[in-house]
Amino acid sequence: MIPISEPDLGPLERRYLLDAFDSGWISSLGPYIERSETALRAVAGARHAAVVSNGTTALHLALLALNVGPGDEVIVPATTYVATLNAVLYVGATPVIVDVKTDTWCIDPLAVEAAISDRSRAIIAVDLYGHPADYDALAVIGTRHGIAIVADAAESLGGSLSGRPVGSLADISTFSFFGNKVVTCGEGGAITTNDPEIDRKIRQLRNQGNHPDVRYYHEVLGYNYRMTNLSAAILTAQLERVSDLIASRKRVIGWYSHLLENRSDIVPQGSSSRAQASPWMFSLELAGATEPLRDTVILRMRGAGVETRPVFRALQQMPYLLGAQGIETPNATRLARCGISLPTYPGLDRSGVEHVVESLISAVDAVHQLGHA
Template sequence: MSFIPVNEPLLNGNEKKYLAECIDTGWISSEGPFIQRFEKEFAESVGRKYAIAVSNGTAALDAAVEALGLAPGDEVILPTFTIISCISQIVRAGLVPVLVDSDPVTWNMDVTQVEAKISPRTKAIMAVHIYGLPIDMAPLLDIARRYGLKVIEDAAEMHGQTYHGRPCGSFGDISIFSFYPNKHITTGEGGMIVTNDDHLASECRSLRNLCFQPHKRFVHERLGWNLRMTNLQAALGVAQLERLPEFVQRKRQMGALYQSGLAGVSGLQLPLASTSYAENIYWVFGVILDASVPFDAEEAMRRLGKMGIGTRPFFWSMHEQPVFQKMGLFCGERHPVSENMSRRGFYVPSGLGLTQEQQETVIDAVRTIMDS
């Protein structure tokens, strides 16, 4: 029995050709021509004026938060159910994270809870699209407009997804993407910041490049980071972006096969296939075990692992992270939907390289552990 990994990227387009071009020309650093090409083509793909390529999705979030120029003590509202990258720079910058629980059906931040979290110190909302379906952006943007709040849109998992036909990543004052190997588009590691704001774009370009100054390169007025993407990574990105519509279609076909194969399995909540504003693109195919199931996600993953099936747990909620509890953050907070998702949710092999035969093996394995 061969092991089925949780993710395997698809790199059988122009990736080798473009990488060879980098090597043949000697352009392998962050100064190469594929950087500008990738930024231009990616910006066009999401309907944005500017795109700034960076070293990874976390770097994109760090720079996006820093570029807003918020002051220590300012509050940023975000979901508790997300990856720690979303909150790291908020905490490091002395800002105050204010957490919101999840919607139990879409698994995204419960937008109906956001307005009650706003205080005079609130300055921004971070909208994080989760696993394949976007947040319901219209009411969130309305709240932001009425209270004068900035919107940071984390579209790391949303390559090719739309909200009411408009590309995800086009809604925030500043938005970000990740190109980690499990994303629809990968550069190995990498990320992108997109915006229509001239000032924010300029700030992010400076922050990613150690805040070098044009005329006094080694005289620094502020601290930045080295967040640069290499030309090699951008070459991969250009090749991957060429196939994005194909990849989205493939993911939706994979999602449909999982949906039909696991339909009717007792005790298993499947991802929502669609809403009134979007059709799921199944970045990953997640499932949640009902309370009636006598084991949790950790045990389910252990059993599937013994059968040669790779899995990953769902995110662990931010208010339950030991690192933040040690800092005295989120004391006594409860977010029951997110807590349940963290304990009883996991996802099965979902990479673009997954074959139909492998999917059918996964389906059989999940059915077996749920029947045991």
């Protein structure tokens, strides 16, 4: 079975992990915490970086640092992993769900502008499948209305927009280092910002609200959202190897693009001319497919030894988001119906990509016949 993702862990990760283990610093203190944050600042082009336990806690801390809470609204794209939505609910704010763009699948600035109210406090832009959102347009909107921009960059480390790296494009950027991400430490996350006061708040909140200088004096309600030195050791190694990891992923993306370029019924996620996407996961639309036909493609590919996954469901389809089912997001709804992601990871070779494409084309041709039967 070709998996949807597989981490690339080598001798450097092992060496750093054993070094952290042998040092005895296995919890939330130790030299690799600072080393990983230093390395991330360099990759993200940000003045400040704080590592945390995972990408969801990073989003939660970002909204807490902005003092978002009950009575506030946070604008979010309909197409995203559910953690984006959950972070808004954690702080007691109201999510305002808007559609995504047809080409990049990222949040639509026009839809954002139309959704702004006097209760709007933040916009969370998701860099879907590695493509940076249109932060240039969002910055204009945010400045005009006095609204903060949060980048959910869980999937886009190493990308850029208008020559600026992901991690420096919004007021606050959040990252995930889950096992399938561009760099990983198993579980982990981070927040980058150029604002020293936001960084100070995040560091205090991740550490149970403890005063930075007085131990066991907790000024605010905080959380245990710290990363361990063991995880940070793996993360440090991955960040030191990030250029090679991204180059390997780009080769995989390039092979897919070349092998599928003549199929008009298989439409890859589009891109902006101003953006350099991070090669996280090659995703596409099966043009005109129904959800049952898309799911049949997924099952047939699994039968051929290829793991895939559907594009995220639109947030308003989540049953616990009461009253949201009537929200109309035609682009996000279409993607949820006919979108699919293919295996993408550094160790996937050309023959593996060719097998994935062959199984995809075979499955698509078969379901077309079923659809016309």
